[in-house]
Amino acid sequence: MVRDTARAFSEKTLFPNAARFEREEKIPREVLAELASLGLMSVNIPAQYEGAEAGAVAYALAMFEIARGCASTAVTMAVTNMVGEVIAKFGTEPQRERYVKGLATGELVAGAFALSEPEAGSDPGSMRTVAERKGDRWVITGAKQWITSADFAGVFVVWARTGGGGTAGISAFLVPAQTPGLIVSKHEDKMGLRASSTCALTFDACEVPEDALLGELNGGFKIAMMALDGGRIGIGAQATGIASAALDEGVAYARDRKQFGKSIGDFQAIQWMIADSRTELDAARLLVLRAASLKQAGALFSREAAMAKVFATEKAGIICDRMLQVHGGYGYTKDYAIERHVRDVRVSRIYEGTSEIQRTVIARNVLR
Numbered sequence: 001m002v003r004d005t006a007r008a009f010s011e012k013t014l015f016p017n018a019a020r021f022e023r024e025e026k027i028p029r030e031v032l033a034e035l036a037s038l039g040l041m042s043v044n045i046p047a048q049y050e051g052a053e054a055g056a057v058a059y060a061l062a063m064f065e066i067a068r069g070c071a072s073t074a075v076t077m078a079v080t081n082m083v084g085e086v087i088a089k090f091g092t093e094p095q096r097e098r099y100v101k102g103l104a105t106g107e108l109v110a111g112a113f114a115l116s117e118p119e120a121g122s123d124p125g126s127m128r129t130v131a132e133r134k135g136d137r138w139v140i141t142g143a144k145q146w147i148t149s150a151d152f153a154g155v156f157v158v159w160a161r162t163g164g165g166g167t168a169g170i171s172a173f174l175v176p177a178q179t180p181g182l183i184v185s186k187h188e189d190k191m192g193l194r195a196s197s198t199c200a201l202t203f204d205a206c207e208v209p210e211d212a213l214l215g216e217l218n219g220g221f222k223i224a225m226m227a228l229d230g231g232r233i234g235i236g237a238q239a240t241g242i243a244s245a246a247l248d249e250g251v252a253y254a255r256d257r258k259q260f261g262k263s264i265g266d267f268q269a270i271q272w273m274i275a276d277s278r279t280e281l282d283a284a285r286l287l288v289l290r291a292a293s294l295k296q297a298g299a300l301f302s303r304e305a306a307m308a309k310v311f312a313t314e315k316a317g318i319i320c321d322r323m324l325q326v327h328g329g330y331g332y333t334k335d336y337a338i339e340r341h342v343r344d345v346r347v348s349r350i351y352e353g354t355s356e357i358q359r360t361v362i363a364r365n366v367l368r
């Protein structure tokens with residue numbers, strides 16, 4: 001039911017408008033509001049906090065459908081679900097009431113996940129943003145980089161150093177938008193996902209109350225890693241959704257386009273591209289769904305999520321590229337959506353842990 005709801009919304013609202021959202025470089029607010037009202041901003045959030053409580057498998061299926069229609073909308077949804085889940089898991093009751101409910105109902109529009117810094121990407125343990133105690137308040141100072149939805153998110157999970165060096169001295173804080181000292185600065189001019197905003201943040205002595213701490217003091221790194229394990233399922237699903245749209249378009253084009261008096265789909269070279277793509281797409285989906293079902297069952301899923309992410313995102317990139325090849329020169333123009341898919345899918349091998357970091361996670365886990 002969740003998949004069908006997401007599919008219907010995607011086909012009605014996203015497919016016909018994704019190119020426009022990209023041109024206008026924004027997702028209209030009413031689209032985000034509708035996502036929330038359909039439960040898609042809170043798929044795996046308990047009903048007690050207005051969530052859909054449909055589980056991790058439903059979340060992966062919904063993400064797949066939304067990404068088929070618009071990859072930018074999908075990443076906005078992915079980060080918001082991740083932020084809601086992390087607060088639902090580690091937050092206090094008042095934090096859940098305020099933020100988890102606010103994200104699920106759409107009142108807070110979107111969530112932002114502020115971990116990366118200009119000098120700390122794959123290695124967040126080297127972050128420099130600090131939070132210092134001042135009476136009963138915390139004062140956050142530093143800079144964050146690449147923060148999805150930062151210019152309209154209602155709440156930010158912000159990681160900052162509260163103890164010594166390394167991963168042990170990091171805590172997470174909940175910072176509402178418009179908090180004085182939280183400054184949204186540069187908007188990145190990206191290759192793809194151009195309807196999703198990605199911004200740099202400056203924390204200029206940004207003060208938050210004591211109860212803004214999320215989870216335990218100096219326990220933030222573990223929270224980030226747990227959130228990213230789940231997030232990787234979402235990005236694997238996003239990539240397979242984009243690749244699925246690309247494959248559908250390649251197949252339709254291969255049927256229609258004629259050269260040498262035949263449909264190009266009659267040539268074995270094109271057929272093999274389609275056959276390999278269909279096979280790899282199914283394998284990617286199954287890996288993503290396996291990781292989701294382990295998460296849903298409460299089992300360990302970190303290795304499976306990393307395997308799903310690296311496989312799905314790399315295969316999705318290859319599938320999109322092949323389908324552009326099927327389109328010939330027309331695929332290289334904005335007349336066909338395949339050009340957008342090739343640009344949109346590329347970042348899935350970078351964010352929420354690069355392919356290299358996924359392989360590190362997998363290898364460590366296998367060798368342990």
Ligand SMILES: Cc1cc2nc3c(=O)[nH]c(=O)nc-3n(C[C@H](O)[C@H](O)[C@H](O)COP(=O)(O)OP(=O)(O)OC[C@H]3O[C@@H](n4cnc5c(N)ncnc54)[C@H](O)[C@@H]3O)c2cc1C
Binds near residue numbers: 121146198360
């Ligand atoms: C569009 C977009 C949206 C994003 N959204 C968010 C967000 O909402 N919140 C957030 O916190 N972050 C976000 N990110 C940041 C993203 O997670 C980082 O870009 C990513 O973790 C990589 O960090 P980096 O860009 O600093 O690259 P670096 O860490 O500098 O890596 C550069 C290269 O070195 C490789 N490398 C680094 N360390 C190792 C190693 N140990 N072994 C092997 N290879 C290694 C990497 O794999 C990569 O190929 C976003 C990024 C983008 C592009």
